[in-house]
Amino acid sequence: MKISARNSFSGKVTAIKRGPVSTEVSIRIAPKLEIVSVITSQSARRLGLKVGQTAYAIIKSDNVIVGTN
Numbered sequence: 001m002k003i004s005a006r007n008s009f010s011g012k013v014t015a016i017k018r019g020p021v022s023t024e025v026s027i028r029i030a031p032k033l034e035i036v037s038v039i040t041s042q043s044a045r046r047l048g049l050k051v052g053q054t055a056y057a058i059i060k061s062d063n064v065i066v067g068t069n
Helices: 041-047
Strands: 007-018 022-030 033-040 054-060 063-067
Touching: 007 033, 007 041, 022 041, 022 054, 033 041, 033 054, 033 063, 041 063
Parallel strands: none
Antiparallel strands: 007 022, 007 054, 022 033, 054 063
16 A cells, blocks of 8 residues: 555554444554544445554644555
């Protein structure tokens, strides 16, 4: 995955709280350090997010974008 954002953190998905419109995703990027992002539930389904999988927290300005390979 190649992106233009400078702040990209690889980690493991530790929690997923699904809702009808939005989903909260927690990604552990270091011991005792997690990034939590709220994305659309449609995006969470499209990414196939699962607890324990590797994901990326991509920070651009005031947004956190979640990505997988």
